[in-house]
Amino acid sequence: MKSDFIKHFVFGMFTFLAPIGLWAGEGTDFPDQPPAAPPLKAAQLPKPFVTTLDNGMDVVVISNSEVPWVSISLMLPIGAQLDPEEKIGLASVTVSMLTQGTRNYTSDELAEKMDTNAISISGSAGIETTAVYASSLKDQINLSTELLAEVVRQPVFPEKDFLRTMKQTLQSKAVEEVEPTFQVMTTYRKWLYGDHPQGRESNGETATLQNIRRKDLEKFHQQYYMPNGSTLIFSGDIQPEQAVGLAKKYFADWPKGELPKFESHPLPPAEPTRIVLIDRSTSKQIKVVVGHLGYNRFDPDYTCGQLFNQVFGGGFVSRLNHRIRVVEGLTYGAGGSFSTSRETGALTAFTFTRPDMIGKTINILLEEIKKMQEVHPTAEELNDGKSYLVGSFALSMETPQEIASKVWDLKFYGLPYDYYDGYFKQIDSLTSEQVQAFARKHLHPDQIKIVVVGNAEEVKSQLEAIAPVTVIKPGEKVPPPNAPADSPQQ
Amino acid sequence: MKNRHLICGNVVIGFVGIMLSFAAVAIADDWKYFDDRLDNGMRVITMEDHSAPIAAVQIWYHVGSKNDSPERTGFAHLFEHMMFRGTDRLGPEDHFRYLRRYGGNVNGYTTFDHTTYIEEIPSNQLDLTFWLEAERLANLKINDEYFSKEREVVKEEYRLGKDRPYGHLMEAALGLAFKEHPYRWDVIGNLDHLNAATTDEVQAYFKTHYVPNNATLVVVGDVGHDEVLNKAKQYFGWIPKSPTPPAVAARESEITEPRRLDFVEPVGPLPMIAVGYHVCADGQPDSYPLEVLNQILASGESSRIYKHLVKEQEKFMVASGASIFLEQDGLFAVGGIVNMGQDMKEAEQAILGEINDLLDKGVTDEELQKARNQLMSDAVRQRMTDAGKAQRLGHCAVILGNVDLVNQELGLLMKVTKEDVNAVMKKYFQDSRKMTLVVTPALAKANPFKGMFGGKKTDKETPKTNEPKKPADDKSPKE
Structure with missing residues (x-):
């Protein structure tokens, strides 16, 4: 007691x-x-060692001997944007098949060799880039680089392993496709981007995955896997001399190819605010995503957008989370931001709540978007946002692998290694008025796309009070704005 | 909650993983931590790491869902939320606000056995971090308004989890494995219980469990030991000691007859099968051979389960071993996701076949060596970040009751022999102790690969629902 x-x-x-x-x-x-102690000055991105092989492959080394571990990332400027329209998912299946058999090893032999030597090799394909990673204790670095080169350069995509991988892929997809957050996000992205590659699921869709054959993988690999345009990043307990030696030994004789030309893709026109409701009768919680198209990574307003994101929907203390979770207790989390890619970008805000509160929650989301235009950030919001961006940058460089990913980001967008110096100077100079001007320019409160997933019968009337509602089934395409609501869609 | 017994400890260098080379293990530096206690009973564990100007701060309260009353399951987790609501001089978001403005990360999580609050900060913000933690430990504000708001937040977290495919599976599996011990309910608990809870109960919970002598402060990073200890005294030392919170006395009885649960999954489209056994608690001598066994079964695509069941027989989409080691009990299971169109009985037989094969023939030298190599590699990888190291120190101190295990566990794992692994399998994997969990999807879904591979046996119809016996999720709360 x-x-x-x-x-x-x-x-x-x-x-x-x-x-x-x-x-x-x-x-x-x-x-x-x-x-509180005074905030620290902005940290500097450590300058990496960079060189280029004769075949055009860049080699980057970030040395750090704190632990005897080395990661290697091979970054390629290819991805789902290169998939044929009827075979979306091809880039992703190709990368997952790299370790399933090569010229010198069967799938079983490769698995045995990697597991025995505690080497891990994995990869993933996004829309714009593909990454293949190898990591191991530093003593295994030679074998680890050799196996990375083997799977990237000489995969043979055996039929039996291909069929098994496809079954695994399609079944994972089947689980993913009944997940309500996935449903609401994919429907939103497809509606937002239309036929633009940013609207694609980079790991494929059931219907398009079913069209992929073994030969397609071979062709994709021949056409798009090449040293020029790619970057090999060593990070961890390794010095540049050894890393470059390994890169030359295993990659110097990889012949150059012809890089695919970057094609520009059209985007759908804006439309007045409308709600698409995905009918999922079992939902006990309603998910909602709202937003519209934005700007690309090269937009001069990008930096201001990063600060805007902090105030609007980044983290626990943002306006969205404050209002919807902390003040109203309507959700477990609410957030939103402008994201960017090479050609385009979007405003996306997401939250979830109980069925009887969805109308109220959407109204708050819409209000907060408008409010960013009407009420400029307070001095506290502005300063907290700035110091968060500065402080979190230092915390995000604890491991050499984290530094490597920042270096690749700069490289992919063609930005200089001292980019962050100017970026933080610009952040520091931004005013509340500039953030508000950004909001007035880039937010379009009357052109919001809203996607909701839940039991239609239960929530539809709340939504109709906000904007016109179109009900669809999970996985169904969003019909054009002039189609009558509730009409059966193909 | 953790699904794997995380290993950190001595780093092995100079090891080359050649099969069957039982090379002498070269052990690198031990972790040089300090383990102190303030006069009020609060434990302070520190370790210096000056490689980056940051620090990880964690406070471990030795209270988790196993301390919940059976009428108030989910309480430990709900209380974790309340800890962020503030005090008279700290508003409901201020804990986040104050640290985020310097780039800090703030979070908390609840497990079966403990509740941990986490800060990752620039190392010059230690005063602020300690102040915020001490302030809420001493002065947390609990009132009806805060409690009812936060309870609504937790309900949405609950629904977020349960709305997902297989969202009710965890509570069903726990209910199968535990009949007496409070591990029988999931950390998130039951909404009816949370609805019935009162503000006074929250207050009483705070008073009982959130006391300095039930807390362990762990700091790893760019700060000296003396500085951390002095600041800990300044910020936490004045908070009075309280009676020791009651320990959980319930223990699960030995299983003497096999158990089975046929669970009808309402959302997820794929069937699953797992066969499991009670094993020992975390940190017990048997846990090390079991951890090696888990590594052997789950260690990538060359593990025998994956190789046989997924690659050769194609009965499973994925298959593996899994261990859950908790403070007072442990579970070990072998299982996987069954490929659509496969016969469930055959799939179950295949799993049992693998278990029996292991029991009969034991594990091989190659498998043991492979597991050792991977466990060493994992140990190195887990010491990359301050937060990872703090996690390991806190776990050994609070859950295993011996912080020096951070420097002993890898050695204990490396000493495990084939005979040790075979002995624990024989001890625990007995038919009379077997628990079988069969998950059947409620909705028959068309095979996505039907017709794709030209008349292979995967073209069979998807299995229909097992006759819905007692729906295993009948314990799910009414909302």
Whole structure:
């Protein structure tokens, strides 16, 4: 049992709001206000070692001997944007098949060799880029580089392993496709981007995956896997000399290819605010995503957008989370931001709530978007956003692997290695008025696309009070705006 | 909650993983941590790492879902949320706000055995971080308004989890494995229980469990030991000691007859099968051979389960071993996701065949060596970040009751022999102790690869629902 003394104060404090300080460490050196130290200056991205092989492959080395571990990332500027329209998922299946058999190893032999030597090799394809990673203890670095080169350069895509991989892929997809957050996000992206590659699921869609054959993988690999345009990044306990030696040994004789030309793709026109409701009768929680098209990574407003994101929907203290979770208790999380890619970008905000509160929640989302135009950030919002961007940058460079991913980002967008110096200077100079001007320019409160997943019968009337509603089935395409609501869609 | 027994500890260098080379293990530096206690009973564990100007701060309260009352399951987790609501001089988002403005990451999580609050900060913000943690430990504000708001937030977290495919599976599996011990409910608990809870109960919970003598402060990073200890004294030392919170006395009885649960999955389209056994608690001597066994079964695509069941027989989409080691009990299972169109009985027989084969023939030298190589590699990888190291220190101190295990566990794993692995299998994997979980999708879904591979046996119809016996999710709360 606690002493009566403590009981008295604990209950006294909460029941009668006893004056602060009684129990809060009075007479000790516990301060009554939080003691903060001044923020640190912006950290610098460590300058990496960079060289280029004769075949055009860049080699980057980020040395750090804190632990005897080395990661290698091979980054390629290819992805789902190159998939034929009827075979979306091809880039992704190709990369997952790289370790399933090569000229010198069967799938079983390769698995045995990697597992025995505790080498891990994996890869993934996004829309614009593909990455293949190898990692191991530093003593295995030679074998690890050799196997990485083997799977990237000489995969043979055996039929039996291909069929198994396709079954695994399609079944994972079947699970993914009944997940409500996935349903709401994919429907939103396809509606937003139309036939633009950014609207694709980079790991494919059931219907298009079914069209992929073994020969397609071979062809995709021949056409798009090449050293020129790619970057090999060593990060961890390795010095540049050794890394470059390994890169030359295993990749120098990889012949150059012809890089695919970057094609521009059209985007759908804007339309007045409308709601698409995905009918999922089993939902006990309603998910919603709202937003519209934005700007690309090269837009001069990109930096201001990063600060806007902090104020609007980045993290626990943003306006969205504050209002929807903390003040209203409507959700477990709410967030939103402008994201960018090479050619385009989007505003996307997401949250979820119980069925009877979905109307209220959407109205708050729409209000907060408008409010970013009407009410400029307070001094606290502005300064907190700035210092968060500066401080979190330092925290995000603890491991050499984290630094490697930042280096690749700069390389992919053709930005210089001292890019962040200018970026943080610009962040520092931004004013509330500039953030508000950004909001006025880039937000379009009357052209919002809203996607909701839930039991249509239960929530439809709440939604109709906000904007016109079109009900679709999961996986169904969003019909054009002039189609009558509820009409059966193909 | 953790699904794998994470290993950190001595780093092995100079090891070359040649099969069957039982090379002498070269052990690198031990972790040089300090383990102190303030006068009020609060434990302070520190370790210096000056490689980056940052620090990981964690406070481990030794209270988790196993301390929940059976009428108030989910309480530990709900309380974790309340800890962020503030005090009289700290608003409901201020804990986040104050640290985020310097780039810090803030979070908390609840497991079966403990509740941990996490900060990753620039190392010059230690005063602020300690102040925020001490302030809420001493002065947390609990009132009806805060409690009812936060309970709504937790309900949405609950629904977020349960709305997903296989969202009710965890509670069904726990209900199969545990009949007496409070591990029988999931950490998120039951909404009816949370609805029935009162603000007074929250207050009483705070008073009982959130006391300095039930807390362990772990700091790893670019800060000196003396500095951390002095600041800990300044910020936490004045908070009075309280009676030791009651320990959980319930223990699960030995299983004497096989158990089976046929679970009808309402959303997820794929069937699953797992066969499991109770094993020992985390950190017990048997846990090390079991961990090696888990590595052997789950170690990538060359593991025998994956190779046989997925690649050769094509009965499973994925298959593996899994261990859950908890403070007072442990579970070990072998299982996987069954390929659509496969006969469930045959798939179950295939799993049992693998288990029996292991029991009869034991594991091989090659498998043991492979597991050792991977466990060493994992150990190195897990010491890359301050947060990873703090996690390991906290776990060994609070859950295993011996912080020096951070420097002993890898050695204990490397000492495991084939005979040790075979002995624990014989000890635990007995038919009379077997628990079988069969998951059948409620909705028959068309094979996505039907017709794709030209008349292969995968073209069979998808299995229909097992006759819905007692729906295993009948415990799910009414909302």
